[in-house]
Amino acid sequence: MKYQEAIKIEMEKLAQDEKVIFLGYNVLHGSKAYGTLKDIPNEKCIETPVAENLMVGLCIGLSLEGFKPVLFFERHDFITVAMDALINHLDKIESMSRGEFKSPLIIRAPVGATKPLYPGPQHMQDFSGILKKIFHFPVYEVKTVKEIKEAYEKASKFESPVMIIERKDLYPEEFPD
Secondary structure, eight states: OBHHHHHHHHHHHHHTSTTEEEEETTSSSTTTTTTTTTTSOGGGEEEOOSOHHHHHHHHHHHHHTTOEEEEEOSOGGGGGGGHHHIIIIITTHHHHTTTSOOOOOEEEOOBOOOOSSOOOGGGSOOOHHHHHHHOSSOEEEOOSHHHHHHHHHHHHHOSSOEEEEOBGGGTTOBOOO
């Protein structure tokens, strides 16, 4: 099975939950999250402007209202624009509220591909190591189909945030099931 197809299957599984909603730019239009949301009903997708801090804030609000947002950052590099909302709000909301508020949010943060065209240094940075050190919530790097399945299965059961770092270079790669 191809890496990209495994992610698409996991998105379809998540979409079966009536509380799951997909947000980000190019989730409803354009690439539809690099094709991984192409079979997700449009009414489950919210297209956002390119405003990463706003996207995280919107997802926090939706999660506090009972939704289970899946936030798609089209480029891992731009997660730095959302650090205020991620570090000072999402990461700490449960502890600041003494457990009263939980924010079940899945963040998809693909590291950019180096091919078929070189996208430039600002579109292929990898902050995985830093992100694992900063956050109290789980940050998974998925490099195989098996890891994709395991990470999304765990994430779907959490009542707290989870970040899943995908590898865009691996999308076309074939892996054993």
